[in-house]
Amino acid sequence: xxxxxxxxxxxxxxxxxxxxxxxxxxxxxxxxxxxxxxxxxxxxxxxxxxxxxxxxxxxxxxxxxxxxxxxxxxxxxxxxxxxxxxxxxxxxxxxxxxxxxxxxxxxxxxxxxxxxxxxxxxxxxxxxxxxxxxxxxxxxxxxxxxxxxxxxxxxxxxxxxxxxxxxxxxxxxxxxxxxxxxxxxxxxxxxxxxxxxxxxxxxxxxxxxxxxxxxxxxxxxxxxxxxxxxxxxxxxxxxxxxxxxxxxxxxxxxxxxxxxxxxxxxxxxxxxxxxxxxxxxxxxxxxxxxxxxxxxxxxxxxxxxxxxxxxxxxxxxxxxxxxxxxxxxxxxxxxxxxxxxxxxxxxxxxxxxxxxxxxxxxxxxxxxxxxxxxxxxxxxxxxxxxxxxxxxxxxxxxxxxxxxxxxxxxxxxxxxxxxxxxxxxxxxxxxxxxxxxxxxxxxxxxxxxxxxxxxxxxxxxxxxxxxxxxxxxxxxxxxxxxxxxxxxxxxxxxxxxxxxxxxxxxxxxxxxxxxxxxxxxxxxxxxxxxxxxxxxxxxxxxxxxxxxxxxxxxxxxxxxxxxxxxxxxxxxxxxxxxxxxxxxxxxxxxxxxxxxxxxxxxxxxxxxxxxxxxxxxxxx
Amino acid sequence: xxxxxxxxxxxxxxxxxxxxxxxxxxxxxxxxxxxxxxxxxxxxxxxxxxxxxxxxxxxxxxxxxxxxxxxxxxxxxxxxxxxxxxxxxxxxxxxxxxxxxxxxxxxxxxxxxxxxxxxxxxxxxxxxxxxxxxxxxxxxxxxxxxxxxxxxxxxxxxxxxxxxxxxxxxxxxxxxxxxxxxxxxxxxxxxxxx
Numbered sequence: 080x081x082x083x084x085x086x087x088x089x090x091x092x093x094x095x096x097x098x099x100x101x102x103x104x105x106x107x108x109x110x111x112x113x114x115x116x117x118x119x120x121x122x123x124x125x126x127x128x129x130x131x132x133x134x135x136x137x138x139x140x141x142x143x144x145x146x147x148x149x150x151x152x153x154x155x156x157x158x159x160x161x162x163x164x165x166x167x168x169x170x171x172x173x174x175x176x177x178x179x180x181x182x183x184x185x186x187x188x189x190x191x192x193x194x195x196x197x198x199x200x201x202x203x204x205x206x207x208x209x210x211x212x213x214x215x216x217x218x219x220x221x222x223x224x225x226x227x228x229x230x231x232x233x234x235x236x237x238x239x240x241x242x243x244x245x246x247x248x249x250x251x252x253x254x255x256x257x258x259x260x261x262x263x264x265x266x267x268x269x270x271x272x273x274x275x276x277x278x279x280x281x282x283x284x285x286x287x288x289x290x291x292x293x294x295x296x297x298x299x300x301x302x303x304x305x306x307x308x309x310x311x312x313x314x315x316x317x318x319x320x321x322x323x324x325x326x327x328x329x330x331x332x333x334x335x336x337x338x339x340x341x342x343x344x345x346x347x348x349x350x351x352x353x354x355x356x357x358x359x360x361x362x363x364x365x366x367x368x369x370x371x372x373x374x375x376x377x378x379x380x381x382x383x384x385x386x387x388x389x390x391x392x393x394x395x396x397x398x399x400x401x402x403x404x405x406x407x408x409x410x411x412x413x414x415x416x417x418x419x420x421x422x423x424x425x426x427x428x429x430x431x432x433x434x435x436x437x438x439x440x441x442x443x444x445x446x447x448x449x450x451x452x453x454x455x456x457x458x459x460x461x462x463x464x465x466x467x468x469x470x471x472x473x474x475x476x477x478x479x480x481x482x483x484x485x486x487x488x489x490x491x492x493x494x495x496x497x498x499x500x501x502x503x504x505x506x507x508x509x510x511x512x513x514x515x516x517x518x519x520x521x522x523x524x525x526x527x528x529x530x531x532x533x534x535x536x537x538x539x540x541x542x543x544x545x546x547x548x549x550x551x552x553x554x555x556x557x558x559x560x561x562x563x564x565x566x567x568x569x570x571x572x573x574x575x576x577x578x579x580x581x582x583x584x585x586x587x588x589x590x591x592x593x594x595x596x597x598x599x600x601x602x603x604x605x606x607x608x609x610x611x612x613x614x615x616x617x618x619x620x621x622x623x624x625x626x627x628x629x630x631x632x633x634x635x636x637x638x639x640x641x642x643x644x645x646x647x648x649x650x651x652x653x654x655x656x657x658x659x660x661x662x663x664x665x666x667x668x669x670x671x672x673x674x675x676x677x678x679x680x681x682x683x684x685x686x687x688x689x690x691x692x693x694x695x696x697x698x699x
Numbered sequence: 700x701x702x703x704x705x706x707x708x709x710x711x712x713x714x715x716x717x718x719x720x721x722x723x724x725x726x727x728x729x730x731x732x733x734x735x736x737x738x739x740x741x742x743x744x745x746x747x748x749x750x751x752x753x754x755x756x757x758x759x760x761x762x763x764x765x766x767x768x769x770x771x772x773x774x775x776x777x778x779x780x781x782x783x784x785x786x787x788x789x790x791x792x793x794x795x796x797x798x799x800x801x802x803x804x805x806x807x808x809x810x811x812x813x814x815x816x817x818x819x820x821x822x823x824x825x826x827x828x829x830x831x832x833x834x835x836x837x838x839x840x841x842x843x844x845x846x847x848x849x850x851x852x853x854x855x856x857x858x859x860x861x862x863x864x865x866x867x868x869x870x871x872x873x874x875x876x877x878x879x880x881x882x883x884x885x886x887x888x889x890x891x892x893x
Contacts (some may be wrong), residue, residue: 316756637744640742641744690747690784691747691780691781692780692781
């Protein structure tokens with residue numbers, strides 16, 4: 080078994096490694112790369128994957144579940160609410176019109192039963208969340224009109240899957256063959272099988288309570304252990320758990336995951352969860368698409384090429400037309416509308432879910448289902464190609480290129496200009512001062528208790544280790560202007576100072592230093608905005624003391640400012656004379672620096688004439 | 700003429716359309732160095748040596764400020780108190796600023812009509828600027844009449860542009876003249892310079 084696993088892993092990973100860079104080079108997007116890779120290693124070409132492709136596909140469908148979880152996480156409920164007209168209006172209209180048009184096409188020329196036509200029409204109205212989102216991200220289209228509208232439509236479709244799955248059994252009741260959907264409920268709950276809507280409500284309620292109340296508590300406990308991998312394990316456990324429960328109850332696992340994500344979007348663990356799940360999601364999605372490619376049944380295609388081609392063409396054309404029409408109704412600009420239509424005109428992975436449910440319920444016979452599976456897969460394959468054609472040939476003809484800087488959708492952009500890492504005493508004071516000046520930072524801290532408390536006080540703080548790149552990315556480090564490193568531990572500050580300029584060159588770093596030596600290490604890494612916690616307070620405490628001894632405040636304040644400026648200048652000057660970086664020489668060097676500093680002080684005191692308002696200097 | 704220094708003094712520049720306009724307009728000229736004083740010295744701790752060096756480098760110094768309480772914002776006074784040192788700007792051995800050209804560019808909410816004997820404010824702008832006049836006199840500087848931008852709270856961009864054109868005319872004229880007596884004797888305000 081283990082060698083099977085290794086073999087499969089090798090095949091899928093190898094396909095990915097070979098095909099994706101190639102597809103990126105050709106500019107056709109990674110999704111198409113995976114699909115083509117799948118075809119190549121599938122039973123009809125090289126033959127490395129056989130029938131087990133189907134099984135792998137069903138396992139990898141889990142990648143879609145994870146993707147929806149992450150989507151839910153990234154979604155801001157307020158944003159969601161703002162988009163509600165779009166989601167219901169645009170999305171609803173798309174599904175309605177598409178189903179209405181497809182229905183007669185299935186009922187009449189293809190002679191399916193009423194129920195079958197309905198079920199199929201609804202399934203085909205679905206688009207591929209995976210392909211669309213992946214494409215949007217890769218081509219940076221997610222902030223464009225087309226991107227945002229596509230997202231709304233997809234969201235509606237994701238929601239619509241639940242009721243559709245719920246009514247499918249009802250359609251089966253009227254069909255000739257009738258197999259009950261496999262519910263695997265524990266015995267004491269079996270009575271609920273008779274009340275599918277009640278079951279649905281219970282499941283939704285369960286996910287709700289779990290995500291909103293139990294999971295955060297659970298995660299806080301795990302976070303206290305301070306083991307990163309344990310947190311990842313917990314995150315996976317949670318997502319897989321929800322999916323499992325949903326499946327047992329017969330509801331879309333993806334939607335359950337989505338809901339859980341939305342409910343956790345405002346929790347302190349959002350960025351950490353996202354950062355932990357993302358790598359798995361990416362890999363599984365890749366495997367999913369490769370498996371999809373490998374399961375294309377070329378035999379069927381070979382048998383009825385004309386029929387299949389015709390179905391694909393008509394199907395995609397109908398979808399495209401409906402999308403274009405609906406887009407126009409919602410006032411999309413021409414080139415955006417065309418892009419929008421091309422983005423969504425394929426039939427998506429949810430159709431697989433629905434079709435297999437349809438198959439199990441016996442609404443449509445198996446041979447036809449295989450045909451439609453092939454149709455769906457082909458549409459998914461054709462879609463990236465169509466987008467490529469649009470990008471290269473059609474879109475340029477329309478000239479108007481909307482800046483994807485997101486002008487129109489600025490209010491949805493969540494990322495702040497400032498990221499603050501470390502919200503202890505030092506960091507929190509900075510945060511409060513910024514807030515007093517109407518500047519809000521995205522705050523990251525890795526003490527879960529503190530994070531919890533601060534959230535209760537109304538701060539937007541996220542739990543996580545600020546030295547992790549994936550976490551920083553998900554917190555918006557790519558778009559932010561300034562990053563403040565206010566961590567107590569000097570090594571963490573130094574680590575960040577080394578890491579960040581490499582990965583986020585546009586980010587200006589402001590770093591806390593405990594003392595002169597830390598400052599030197601930071602200057603080694605090229606940081607210019609260094610603030611020593613040991614400087615200003617000490618000097619002003621000195622002011623307080625001298626004032627107590629009888630000196631006047633204003634003079635003292637001027638002297639204090641001069642001293643602080645001088646000390647910062649001395650810092651730079653002595654930095655340039657620093658010779659050794661080696662550990663052994665470090666202690667000796669510190670002593671030498673202290674000596675040099677005292678000498679500099681002497682020079683400073685000799686030079687500093689204070690003639691301000693001094694009438695004794697005047698000779699009349 | 701080597702360099703022109705414009706020292707802008709406004710404690711809340713973000714709220715002053717007129718002073719920002721002037722500052723930005725001056726920035727477009729290569730022969731002018733603009734110092735935003737409240738930004739340079741937010742703690743009022745003026746770097747005397749630097750300011751003195753700037754004054755030495757300048758051929759013409761323009762002090763730009765709003766006419767707060769018939770005078771200038773406090774940083775202007777701080778600057779005068781600290782930078783114009785005995786033994787440097789005045790007093791024995793203090794002749795570093797001799798003959799240097801200086802003028803005030805002032806934005807005012809009032810008008811020439813209100814700032815006169817019969818008007819609401821009882822004194823003219825010139826009357827109220829006497830302390831500065833005496834200061835520069837003691838430093839043996841070559842001072843010019845002030846340039847006033849009246850009605851600053853209600854002024855529009857077009858008028859501001861006209862004012863700036865006149866200011867540029869003044870600067871160009873000053874570049875050519877050695878002695879400014881002809882100007883100072885004949886007009887009260889640089890607004891009137893032809």
